[in-house]
Amino acid sequence: MEATSDWQIGKSLSDRMKYMLNNQLMCDVTFNVGADKTPIMAHKNMLASASPVFYSMFEGPLAEKGTVDIADIEPEYFNMILQFIYTDTITVDSNNVRNLLYGSEKYMLQLLKDECCAFLTSNVNVDQACVVLQTAYDFNMEDLKTKVLNFIFENGSGFLDSKDFLQFSAGCLKSLLNSDKLRCKEENIYEQMLKWGQQKCKENSLPATDVNVRECLGDLLYLIRFPVMRPQYFTEEVSCKDLLTSTEIIKVYQHFNEKTTDIFPSNKRSFKIKIERCQVNKTSSWSCGGPDDCVDFKTSLNAKLFSIFLFGSKTYSGTYNVKINIVCSSFIVGTTQTTFMSSAGQEVYEIMLTLPVNILRNKQYTIQLNCTGPLTFSGKSYIQNITNEEGLSINFLPPSLQSQNGTSEVKGQIQGLVFDS
Structure with a gap:
């Protein structure tokens, strides 16, 4: 392919290399790529400088002569790998990450593998967790x-x-x-x-x-x-x-009937127990101007308090400042101080405690909440005594600390609790 006049002038090294690759200037190796053996040309010295595998392929007594067949990578992804070798830049996404990882391992391209790993790490969420885990495993x-x-x-x-x-x-x-x-x-x-x-x-x-x-x-x-x-x-x-x-x-x-099995595991897994003390009232609001909201509770079993559910806003998208203390016998036994981003219309948010709090059965605890921001949803149909199917009972009680913002066992913020069994 004929080059544009003076294509080197004022260009960075990566720009010049990319230009030579894309315009197939002075290429000295041809790959037949994929099931259709699509011809793709490149430069041996560039490939050898990036990959020990390519270096062995082109140097020494067993060096490849003529064209090289690559049947296990499709042309689209082989071209992406070449672009990375020539420019050190690439856009990794969910559609190409597995193929790029395969190429990075085959040709020992650690920097490309690092790029893929960074993409996967940034996508560890509920929607992508399965795909990311399987990829990491493979x-x-x-x-x-x-x-x-x-x-x-x-x-x-x-x-x-x-x-x-x-x-x-x-x-x-x-x-x-x-x-x-x-x-x-x-x-x-x-x-x-x-x-x-x-x-x-x-x-x-x-x-x-x-x-x-x-x-x-x-x-x-x-x-x-x-x-x-x-x-x-x-x-x-x-x-x-x-x-x-x-x-x-x-x-x-x-x-x-208390005779241990020797076939199946019998130790219980830990899991979250979500306790909702009220429904969301979409037609009323609750002030978050700064005074404390407090409510007390007792549990029937020992458990770990993992997080607190708070109401979101009907119309506000932005930041709320939150401080939560878990108080027992005048001592703070757990806390968190954080912010959360509200999206207009989202009804509740889970606020994690800095560390799970060990809750002892039949002992009274206070949730002391300080939340600042615009009006939130409020609750309705508050339940004071809740028993879940695992046998954990929660009894919500009048606050033993001053609840200046009005929350109590029958109204206010703190929509629910999450326990770790």
Whole structure:
């Protein structure tokens, strides 16, 4: 391809290299890329300077002669890799990250792998957690794997509902199901594993019978903690299927009657328990001008207080300043001081405590909230005594500290609490 006159003048090194690549000036190697063997030309010295693999390919007694076939990378992504080698710049996104990671590993391009890792790390959220974890698992990205596992362990119930959960490999699922930190009810895990097994049946052109689902689950079946399920749920949803053998079903029932099973894990996972003390009243508002809002509570069981739910605003998008103290017997036993960004119309926000607070059964605690910002939603139909299905009872009581902004056991801010079982 003919070059524009004086294309070197006033250009940076990366601009000149990119120009030579894009216009195929003085190229000395041709790659046949992808299934269609698309010809792509480049410069041996540039590739060798970036990659030990390319250096070995072009230098020494076993150096490649003539064209080089690359069947395992599509032209679109090979061109992206070349652009990065020539310019040190690239735009990584969810559509290209796996292919770029594959290329970075194949050609030992550590800087490209770092770019991909940075993109994945910035996308550790409920929507993308499954994809990021599987990618980290496939490409042995241990630091990223640890980060996304910790995120999933804190947000287990959210990631279970992701459509990408069904695309997990068995090995990736094993790393999740083995952990006591997965914050999910075992019933929810079981239901999603059933869907995963049914999906594998479909991929293998098998009818999704209980027997075939069991076969597809393989050893993963023995990571589901049937003994910690509610007995009624196990009876109605599990024992009536052919997923477990008669011996396995008997073993689970024996565990319900205090005879430990030697087939399935029986230690309970930790998970969040969300307690909502009221509904959102969309037609009224609550002032957040600065005075404290307080309410007291007791629990029937020992637990850890993880976070507090506060009302959002109907019309305001912007910042609220929040300070929360958890007080017991005149001592502050937990706290957080933070800001949160409100989006107009979002009803509630979860505010994490700096550290979870150990709550002792039948001991009275005060939530002392100071929130400054525009008017928020308020609540209605406040409930003073709440018992959830795990047997945790919460009793909301009149505040023992001065609640200058008017919150009490029957009105005000503090829509709910989240406990860590």
